[in-house]
Amino acid sequence: MAPFDINLSLGHYWLNLFYVITGIGFGFALERAGFGDSRNLAAQFYLRDMRVFKVMFTAIVTAMLLIFWSDALGFLDYKRVYVNPTYFWTAIIGGVVFGFGFVIGGYCPGTALVSMSTLKLDGLFFVLGLSIGMFLFGETIGFYRAFWDTSGFYGDVTLQDFFGVSAGVVVFGVVVMAIGMFWVAEKVEAYFAAKPSGGNP
Amino acid sequence: MKKKPEPYLNPYVAGIFLGVVLFISYVVFGHGLGASGGIAKIIGAVTDAVVPAHTEKNAYLVGLMRDSAHPLDTWLVFEVIGILIGGFISGTLAGRLRIETFKGPKISNPARWAAALFGGMIAGYGVRIARGCTSSQALSGGAVLSAGSWAFMLAVFAGAYLLAYFVRKLWN
Numbered sequence: 001m002a003p004f005d006i007n008l009s010l011g012h013y014w015l016n017l018f019y020v021i022t023g024i025g026f027g028f029a030l031e032r033a034g035f036g037d038s039r040n041l042a043a044q045f046y047l048r049d050m051r052v053f054k055v056m057f058t059a060i061v062t063a064m065l066l067i068f069w070s071d072a073l074g075f076l077d078y079k080r081v082y083v084n085p086t087y088f089w090t091a092i093i094g095g096v097v098f099g100f101g102f103v104i105g106g107y108c109p110g111t112a113l114v115s116m117s118t119l120k121l122d123g124l125f126f127v128l129g130l131s132i133g134m135f136l137f138g139e140t141i142g143f144y145r146a147f148w149d150t151s152g153f154y155g156d157v158t159l160q161d162f163f164g165v166s167a168g169v170v171v172f173g174v175v176v177m178a179i180g181m182f183w184v185a186e187k188v189e190a191y192f193a194a195k196p197s198g199g200n201p
Numbered sequence: 202m203k204k205k206p207e208p209y210l211n212p213y214v215a216g217i218f219l220g221v222v223l224f225i226s227y228v229v230f231g232h233g234l235g236a237s238g239g240i241a242k243i244i245g246a247v248t249d250a251v252v253p254a255h256t257e258k259n260a261y262l263v264g265l266m267r268d269s270a271h272p273l274d275t276w277l278v279f280e281v282i283g284i285l286i287g288g289f290i291s292g293t294l295a296g297r298l299r300i301e302t303f304k305g306p307k308i309s310n311p312a313r314w315a316a317a318l319f320g321g322m323i324a325g326y327g328v329r330i331a332r333g334c335t336s337s338q339a340l341s342g343g344a345v346l347s348a349g350s351w352a353f354m355l356a357v358f359a360g361a362y363l364l365a366y367f368v369r370k371l372w373n
Binding site for chain 2: 002003004015016017018019020021022023024025026027028029030031032033034036037038039040042043044045046050051054055056057058059060061062063064066067070075076078080081082083084085086087088090091092093094095096097098099100101102103104105106107108109110111112113114115116117118119120121122123125126127128129130131132133134135136137138139141142145148154156157158159160161162167170171174182
């Protein structure tokens, strides 16, 4: 039953090759989605084009449904897949800081790599910035290491743990919410498309 | 000869494509996708190569190095290499491989580069605070219903929408 322990069955070099292949699929999907162009990403935050939201939530819903269906059919063991541990406060603070950088710079790490790979200079500068920011984090984390290590740490807590319901209820809720928000996204885009263009007042 | 770039995929189709790749990652490796981790590993390795004494004093960098026999011998780095190859292949096939700068209509190229560099710095710092980016936290953690990943995702959108008005000259 999946997840397969392919490190043991195939060995180190094959494993790395599989990661490169997965990365190729990932990069290809991001580029096809239009995420190598910072304007498509920034447009999300000015409500002109909800592409970021649509692609991201379609991907989350697709993967989530496949994972939970596979678990129900006994093909994939959900209990054995990696669930990002919850550090609540660093997720919130880091998320807001990241969001600031996202709208200023126009990319996130994966999309900036894709942009750079198609020779976009703004993508290249964003990747350089990311590198500097990560370096600075290493330099300054000493000042608040204890906070970063422990604040809001709850371990591998899932939404179903948090709400005290079964996984099926959460999966259903996420699908309903996503469909509702896709509908809103289409309405918002239609509204802005109907408005006369000609830039900002 | 200059070819006209192909249109992008329908966002819902692109989302399904991306979701299937993410699912395959969970099936084969037991974990999701990542982009920022590989960049962090490379930065750690570069710091270590240039100023090894400095790395030793920095507990965070030492932790980053100790995970594997060689700092770059980790799936995170191989996935980043794959992302670059995949983006390159897709962009080339679609006629989008050319040197250019994407920006709002009212700013100059150097201003856009400065904003990209500065925004990247802030995002890079935030990524490490949050222990992951839009790929490893929001997308992957979101699909397996990690509570912290959903908190991160909401915070990212909140932060970006909060600041969007103040930096509108960059994009509008």
